[in-house]
Amino acid sequence: MAFLRNAWYVAAWSNEVSDNLLTRKILGEQVLLYRDGAGELVATTNVCPHRFAPLNMGRVVDGAIECPYHGLRFDASGQCVYNPDGDGAVPVNARLKTYPVEERLGAAWIWMGDPAKIDLAMIPDFEFLDDPAYHAVTGLIHVRANYRLITDNLMDQAHLHMVHNTTLACDMVRRATTQLVRESDGTIWANRLGEAGETPAIFQMMWQANRGPIEGDFDHWVESGWKAPAFVRNNTGVAPHGRPREEGLETKNAHLLTPETETTTHYFWAISRTFDLNNPELDANIRIGTEHAFINEDEVILHGVQEMMDGQDFWSLRPALMQADVGAVQLRRALDKRITAEQAEASASDETSSARRSAEPVA
């Protein structure tokens, strides 16, 4: 099982990309990111086509990438536009591979597959990342686990009371049943509603800061909606028991996973809120709390799982599944299907083009 290639992935948060070169390995490929003279996002391979030097050891000159080895320069289209050596003739086939990119929702999105199949509608509609009614705290974590172990984790409310037992744990959510909801656009939701009980510690803190003392019972919802290949949005909120959600507090969270390799993942996260928008101290606390939960609590376990699985296929290990796995199971099957279909199509197309190539003279 490899990666879904005809898909958008987050290459970086927008504010990470400047006119300096940023390298990031994505789906096993070394990608170079920068902004050209006009501030436009550019993504290319990190390998010079002349003698394969790593371009990130070079620099940006006049909006072009300059190779550190021989000084060849490549513009945003990947074309070699300058050779400082000899008569300055540019090598005929000196082109960098470029990747389609798109800047949306505060992130630099990259298309790793066949450019003919680009579909902007595949960027997930996590509108709250763009909505001025929301304020997002964002971050990036490096996880030593396959990205699918992280989506499983994000769709799974049953680990909250164990792994996050001082922050997100909530007894009424623990005892609830996961509801599976499928949307027509392919989104798969795993939702839990805890009714008439105590909210988790993190919402107690937010409620007290925003609304005052805790009085009476609350309801608490934790909803995770997955979109292919590896995007999960969360709605997590509390409201006084029986009252409409609008009367409560909610954060909307985005989890955008970009495979680095088969065993490591770039995990872009955002926690968005509609309350207390301009509060840098709250921002800092959200960052500290989120990084604590993801790095110290989840990441250690997920890395342990990665080591235990040791490259073996998830299904071949015959997991002893429970009710809370319903979302993860559905998304695994949905994604398996798409990857299998993509690979079948790619291999059919390879055969066609091999057949065509074999009829051509060899260069």
Place this chain on the structure above:
Amino acid sequence: MAFLRNAWYVAAWSNEVSDNLLTRKILGEQVLLYRDGAGELVATTNVCPHRFAPLNMGRVVDGAIECPYHGLRFDASGQCVYNPDGDGAVPVNARLKTYPVEERLGAAWIWMGDPAKIDLAMIPDFEFLDDPAYHAVTGLIHVRANYRLITDNLMDQAHLHMVHNTTLACDMVRRATTQLVRESDGTIWANRLGEAGETPAIFQMMWQANRGPIEGDFDHWVESGWKAPAFVRNNTGVAPHGRPREEGLETKNAHLLTPETETTTHYFWAISRTFDLNNPELDANIRIGTEHAFINEDEVILHGVQEMMDGQDFWSLRPALMQADVGAVQLRRALDKRITAEQAEASASDETSSARRSAEPVA
């Protein structure tokens, strides 16, 4: 050449195992060891059957292992007995693999093969480890070499004068010939007797402490008896030349090797004596001396041999053998034969069960 699986191996010294979880990789498998509520030894896989989390990151609750990821609990039989999530239903196939264990000779023994073939008589009869007439100093060393390089070393008196030249080296033993003795129970002995000369430094020290000044010539015997798969007992002692052994001093040593991986070994050792039983200072000196000899002298060489062999088969490298290798050669052949037989049997049985499975409907 893999491992002999239908065999007992030492998983731990008894005193290492408590009601906390201990992990140890054995024959390449992650094993978890602990004592249940009744103090009984339990050995299971370290991998949770639900989502493959490493159980050693969890804890023991009421004699059961609690998974750190979702809180499933498994009793000593491996059965899942508790699910804290939702309605508490236990996943149908949630069973931990357990390993047969037996506590003997101060050690926790584990059976890594087919449970139908368990034979307690295969635990070696190193009775001195249990005999109140003896006092044992024991330890555990991690060796960066295949276990068979260590058994070779233990059966080989020819390295003593080189590798242990300040402690165990003995000129009359060096010049002696190795006698091969086979016992009907499969034990293979490689024995040397040095006659009428100086004892090695380590016995001079012990003699002086126990018996007084060294006078006249001594005899010195060094005997190594191997049992499959990787147990060696040593009788090493000195007596005044020509006198019965009973008038001398002897230590009986046990070397119990448990493969961790193809290239690393857990080396459990015991040095047992019948004299000066209650002497903690002597115990400490024996520990220091033994660890010095095994870690600083043998281990470094054995690791070097491991690196030089680099995964190649011993026989394929055509060793230029000498007389002193007679014991090692015999035990290698005996063990090769047993491993080959076991693998042939396992593959025959695999074929049978595949045939049976292919007639069954797929789950």
Place this chain on the structure above:
Amino acid sequence: MAFLRNAWYVAAWSNEVSDNLLTRKILGEQVLLYRDGAGELVATTNVCPHRFAPLNMGRVVDGAIECPYHGLRFDASGQCVYNPDGDGAVPVNARLKTYPVEERLGAAWIWMGDPAKIDLAMIPDFEFLDDPAYHAVTGLIHVRANYRLITDNLMDQAHLHMVHNTTLACDMVRRATTQLVRESDGTIWANRLGEAGETPAIFQMMWQANRGPIEGDFDHWVESGWKAPAFVRNNTGVAPHGRPREEGLETKNAHLLTPETETTTHYFWAISRTFDLNNPELDANIRIGTEHAFINEDEVILHGVQEMMDGQDFWSLRPALMQADVGAVQLRRALDKRITAEQAEASASDETSSARRSAEPVA
């Protein structure tokens, strides 16, 4: 594409080899180097044929290598000449593999291939390393790149202005065209001549120290001559514009590359001059400058290229070549041809000897 085996490689500079054991991995093989009682160079495998201990953990006794494990001793021919154990019988097949060696040009040369094909004429005729009219500063650098990336680099004047922009960079050389010259002995030259301009910083320094102030324009030549498998000589010099080279200053440099593994190389270098022969301060400066240029400037890039290529074949990556690559391309093709021929011959001879072996009884 493996290594050319029927070839001489530098195993060490002569002054590195003494009566102590020196190990060096060459073409993936662990080689042991020392001088016997008569001061003669000896090269053997580092692996004891008895039980495969690393001999470099032993020592030289009476001109023989003593194994650290059992004390077997091997003379300069590889023959086991002493066994300290038992009756002292030497194991019948206890012979170390030895390698033909030759001391020339201040270096210890080793033949890694078929001894029947030894040809001393294949040691490159870099006579300046032996010529008393020259004084050489020599060194050894460990490069984390395949040796062919280094020969490419040494034949390529187009990287000087980028990678060595404060030392060797020279604008008139940058704008010049590389001239390819083939000699009848197989040497391939890539030469550049910069005319009527400024010399690079390093020659300005040397000219000022030796000849006085810089006046008027200079010519600057940079010539790289490759010999198989991996030897490059450089002639680099400056002279007042239009004047014969003899009126200028020149260094002759030798670059002698010995593959350690597919991805690492022992890089023996020498910078030789005819002027200011007895000047230890200049020697020190040349050493500092050379190591700076090779380690801090070239090595980092070459290691980056090695990582980017990640084991892929150079041609399969379809390099976008430029005029300055003409020398590297010619030498790559010449070497490819020789390696292919050698492998074809070896595989033909393997078949012959397999056929012969299969007719013999198995030992």
